[in-house]
Amino acid sequence: MRAATQPVQRPRDARLLVVDALGRISHRPRDALDDALAAGDLVVANDAATLPASLAGSHVATGAPIEVRLAGRRSLDRDDVHTIAAVVFGAGDHRTPTERRPLPPPLRAGDELALGPLRARVVRLLGHARLIELRFDGAADAIRAGIARHGRPIQYAHVEAPLALWNVWTRIAALPAAFEAPSAGFVLDWRLLDRLAARGVAFATVTHAAGLSSTGDPALDARLPLDEPYRVPAATVAAIDAAHRRGGRVVALGTTVARALEHAAARPGGLAAGAGVADNRLGPATRLRLVDAIVSGTHEPGTSHHALLGAFVPAATLARIDAALEAEGYRTHEFGDSVLIERADSAPVDRRRAALGRLELEDGDAREQVGQGAHDPAALDAERVEDRQAVLSRQDLEVGVGADADVRRVVPLVRQNPRHRHAAERDVQAIRPVREVREADDADAADACRLAQHLLGVPQVLERVELEDDVEAPVLE
């Protein structure tokens, strides 16, 4: 992959590699993320704003220049700003790759650090010569002001121009808590939020203090991610419950969201609103409890972010994803392209059963109901559905798939492409979901197409509906 070197959050040519639950890979323009989601799904984003967490200064005892990168807090409490974990670099700045940065002078407990208007002391080393707990002097407001005025966003050598906060704040940036940008959220703008709502895709947030992605030191990098405090609002728990009730997918926008939600879901008693400190590590051995799909940047093998994707797909699929990203010239790093990966393992049985009875339609009324979280398909009045709009019922499904099929969830394999078809606006709504056949079934791509056509059946519907070109042979692993 190529490094994305320009600090543009939403390049017009940004791409999205989509991996469905069968491991099939397709490519889309990233600003059409909403097309890869279905009514009833829930997108959860990290709404943390990013602190300017790189503080240039000096080690007072030796006068040596240092760069302190703030990396971790114990909590998101607003007054808990004095004591922070940090990684210390020697002279220089982001233009030197981290692995080539000079070391700082030896650091000891009690050492004073002068960081612009801020003064701090080393409280202790955290098991590594460059990972420290520091304590700022002064009142909380003065510490925040010092960081706001003196700090710079943490950045790496692949982006040469100095970053400003507006380069790294997502459109939804709220509480300043992240040390590096929750960059999967760069995909979001307010227009996309409106489009998600119009599609019947719900939206919720967690606040997660995303930490450093790299230090350039192998021993330190192996400890990433550090413990990260997070908060799950009550409204987000309610939104997740509602998504489960209607059989929708929970889509984590970013690794930090996946980590926070899985940590919260693994606590005794299960997911609950409130604060926590994520000390979990997601990887191939993880059994995901909550998150069905993840939108993330493209990550190089060997990084903790890449390992996290192993929680969603088997190693062989991950290798195919890596190869596809390489072959297609995807851009990597925080301003790069993205992936949407649906987990390969089956959803819990009860949720699959719930999804089985689900009626999916894209009538305006239905979308409204989804938006209000009152999605009760059985109660929808079929009279209101225009006759062109095929309605999938459980009976249809059984005819189409056969009694033995283990049906998992609805995915929009078939949809209209208004850019090509210039359909009347009302017709544009005729997006038809197709039941997806589980990995264990022996359906192949042709079957998937036939199934779609069978279920849709009516010629005038086919006229307005294109099969996605991403219906390709599933690779069974």
Add this chain to the structure above:
Amino acid sequence: MTHSDRSRTPLRVAVTGGTSGLGRALVDALAARGDAVAFVARDAARVRSVAAAVPGSHGIVGDVARKEDAHAIALQVGGALGGLDVLIHNASSLGPVPLALLADTECEDFESALATNVVGPFRLTKALLGLLAASVRESAERDARRSLIVHITSDAAVTPYPGWGAYGASKAALAHMGRIWHEELAPHGIAVVNVDPGDMDTPMHAAALPDADPAALKRPRDAAREIVALIDRERAAAQAKNAQ
């Protein structure tokens, strides 16, 4: 403090131009009833002095007209308050002082009025929009509140007073931007209101019309009381609407 005040959830409010005139009166009025207030002003010494005089307030040094300051201000607002329910764009620039006919107004003075009165509030609203939207999401279950952005405007935005060209044109732009923000943000639970507080006895008014009789002008604290009442009305209206 009344009984209903005690049962009320305190608001988290940011006020620009908070060290003098109407801004200072708003800081006082909000803090007095228990709201958490962060205020912004350019002069560090005055910010310190107001923060010290108003317990529970958070002073932020910054210039809303400077692009570089917008996110630094937003960061401190979010950090200090832990969230944001109401944003009051109160900081204002007259443009040329003394006031000048448009034909005598230097371009730089006109630009300065636009920077403080239009572009600055635009930037700061953008930088704080995430916090305002988060407040709506997080309160969705509790009491269906909506967040509020208040633009302090002026009758000079409506009436073409000679001599008030830079100020009047910039305030007209602010007011219209507010109306568009309101349309765009309403689906996200954020309301935007324009408020004309009337002619007040403030340092800005004295700079504009040095010969005016202060006794004939409205007191800033009376205008502040009206604005606080309006904030409560707007939020109560949202609750009633959501309860239906």
